[in-house]
Amino acid sequence: MFYHDNQLQYEVEVEEPDPEFGRMLQQAIGGVEGEMRVAMQYFFQAAAIPDEHAEYREMLRDTAAEELGHIEMLAAAVNKNLRGASASLGDGDSAVSELLPRQFLSSGMHAMPTDANGAAFDGSWIVASGNLAADMYANIMAESTGRLLATRLYELADDPGMKDMLAYLIARDTMHQNQWITLLKELGDPEEVFDVHPIPDSFPDEVENQEFSYAFMSTNVEPQEATDLPWTTGSSIDEEGEYSFLRELDLDGAPMSVPKPSAQAYNEPAPQGED
Template structure:
């Protein structure tokens, strides 16, 4: 169950409306690094969390709901960048040069389909894709995915911050960047509370793995090369269950495909 209040989670002000920046902000709404992705990701993860892990379900639900508020913030910012023009700016918009700028710099669909407002799309106008959402049903795997999602989201927000000179937009992005910092840290903290997070799934019996390769870094160079003496080629593995090693890719397997059934007519010489 969700409840909605008319107030924004964080104030959004735009001093100089910028249709081009409105288009760029769409990436933070419906792009692969955007808020729609993390909101749905955390909510679907929460809905899959069993009763015995209620504390993680609450963590995910709280954060997923917060991210819904971030979508609202960004949608408001997009709309204000599209609509809040002064009379002088509206007069300029009637000029051919301005219209050309609007159609090349701004997504035409923000006008034609949405009446100068935000849409569930990325900065190229592509619809949000549910395949961006990672909800595996495994807490450890999901927490690692969440760290990545917040990392790329924060990276996007910092790039958007560099792309605007509007004080209000910088202020809004500084808030979102700060929340990305917190969320990265909270997912890492959650991982630390798990008894045995790697390898995922940790419950699979490792004695059933190929013991020759389960902690071997594999070089794919054609010419044999020496162990580079890196933390991932020697010493104890991160999970504490093995020793890293350095091996050369072998060529034991055969890549030749067997002949297809004659009924699929793949053989050009078949009469």
């Protein structure tokens, strides 16, 4: 159950409204790097965690709720940047031509669940595999790219209030990266995050085709010589094998063929002279 407090998580002030910057902020709401993604990602990951790991579930739920607050902040920021924009197609910073067309046509100059190009948020970006360790890798990536986006928006911002808000969001992304790395380490050896890799580690090694488990495969058509690189020689990071070097062209491979489709698919061209 969620409860709502009628205040923003952090102050959102815009001294000089900038409709074009309001459009850029949409990426942080409904883009692939945005807050809608991580809020839903953490929520559905939490929904899969059993009672025996309730502390992890609570951690994810807390952060999911925090990200909902970030959506609220960014929506307020978009609205304030669009304030005073004119319903005009003429030139000028206040014209609709500076906005996403849908911000005027579909929402009356307010924030929307879209990215900076007006494309709707896509739920297929959400990663919730049911394997907590695997999900943590996805969360680290999501927070890393989200932080990159916030830093880029910070560089684009001229308004002091927007820079202040983005500095807060950047800080929260720093914390979230660290907390997911900490949780990942908690699942394995505290000193080595990679002890929980590969995932799922419970899959029996003898069933895996171990000839290729630790072979770096070169797909370059030109002959490549094995070199003493960290991923081509020496012990693997999980300490269960030895890296090797393999050229894809040296594999026997298998012939490629496409079977004839069903007649009901009507893929065959009509014989010559027939309709």
